[in-house]
Amino acid sequence: MSKIKKVGFNFFRPIIKMKDDETKLFNFKDIFEKIRGEYSQAKEINDLETENHKLVYNYNGEPARLSSIEVDVDTEYYHLVFERLNYQVPTRTTLHGESQALDLDDDEYIGFEVNVLYDPYHQIFMIQRNRDSLGPSGIEIFLRTIIDRYVGQIDGIFNLAIVSDTSAKKRAFNQSAYRKIHIKVTGNKANGIVEKFTKGGNKGVDSVEIIFNSKIEKAEKIDEDFAKKILDEYIDDPEVQKLRIRSRENEDDVVEPIDLIDHKLQTFCEFDYRENRHLNPISVFEKMKLKFDIEDGGFKNKVLRES
Numbered sequence: 001m002s003k004i005k006k007v008g009f010n011f012f013r014p015i016i017k018m019k020d021d022e023t024k025l026f027n028f029k030d031i032f033e034k035i036r037g038e039y040s041q042a043k044e045i046n047d048l049e050t051e052n053h054k055l056v057y058n059y060n061g062e063p064a065r066l067s068s069i070e071v072d073v074d075t076e077y078y079h080l081v082f083e084r085l086n087y088q089v090p091t092r093t094t095l096h097g098e099s100q101a102l103d104l105d106d107d108e109y110i111g112f113e114v115n116v117l118y119d120p121y122h123q124i125f126m127i128q129r130n131r132d133s134l135g136p137s138g139i140e141i142f143l144r145t146i147i148d149r150y151v152g153q154i155d156g157i158f159n160l161a162i163v164s165d166t167s168a169k170k171r172a173f174n175q176s177a178y179r180k181i182h183i184k185v186t187g188n189k190a191n192g193i194v195e196k197f198t199k200g201g202n203k204g205v206d207s208v209e210i211i212f213n214s215k216i217e218k219a220e221k222i223d224e225d226f227a228k229k230i231l232d233e234y235i236d237d238p239e240v241q242k243l244r245i246r247s248r249e250n251e252d253d254v255v256e257p258i259d260l261i262d263h264k265l266q267t268f269c270e271f272d273y274r275e276n277r278h279l280n281p282i283s284v285f286e287k288m289k290l291k292f293d294i295e296d297g298g299f300k301n302k303v304l305r306e307s
Helices: 029-046 136-150 168-172 187-197 224-234 281-293 299-306
Strands: 002-017 023-025 055-059 062-071 078-086 110-119 124-129 157-162 177-186 207-213 240-248 256-259 266-274
Touching: 002 136, 002 281, 002 299, 029 062, 029 078, 029 136, 055 136, 062 136, 078 136, 078 281, 110 281, 124 281, 124 299, 136 157, 168 256, 177 224, 224 240, 256 266, 266 281, 281 299
Parallel strands: none
Antiparallel strands: 002 023, 002 124, 002 157, 002 266, 055 062, 062 078, 078 110, 110 124, 177 207, 177 240, 240 256
16 A cells, blocks of 8 residues: 655754854765775675674664765765664554564664765755654764764864754745644643634643644645734744644645744655555655755755855
């Protein structure tokens, strides 16, 4: 059975924070070339890919590794695949059959992959977001260990700085079709919001989280006046902890998320996949390149404008 999976992506700049609080960009090109050479040499020597040449480190009590590193010949972007190796063993079953645990040896794991695009000329990381894979913080720690191994001590602290979307508020009011509004409020504001959108209320409520979704058909959308009224009232309120929309600016545009609290620059791609299979890393990277690099509308240029 096929299923559409929406996969999200965020953007980061690799920075070194100096002792005087100044920051500078860190270029991974030389390091990644060394690692890529080591991986390639190990494959040639052993004919088949082996485990002993891959970079591995411990993350939250579980092993994680850089399972693959390649360079795209057209763009020269690096494609890195990080993998968290989980000890938990899932079960295998059919709709009406008995569940059976997968039979793994003591040195075998369940791997959860995450794809990363790295632009070495502008020092930008585009990182896939998966619930079960390494997140940006885990990848940041991994990159820090790589710096320690290949460079040694540096004058400062390495961080992956998430790229903010400073135009989020302006763009939020300039959309032609609002498909989803996700809002969470706390405190006194939470008491009134139940009465505002329903017929009753509860003065004991501490927080309220509401999601408004349009119908699934492409042409459907939330009433524009209603959507903008919510944005007007809550976009700058300190008691609002979450305010996100999914919308498109023009009729032919794809629906994109806008985060109006954290202002994280983000995008997503849709993949058609079978539920019992992982997404193909090559297919994911191909779509990442398109999102990242399409003329002025590409996210590379958005990152550079926001930085």
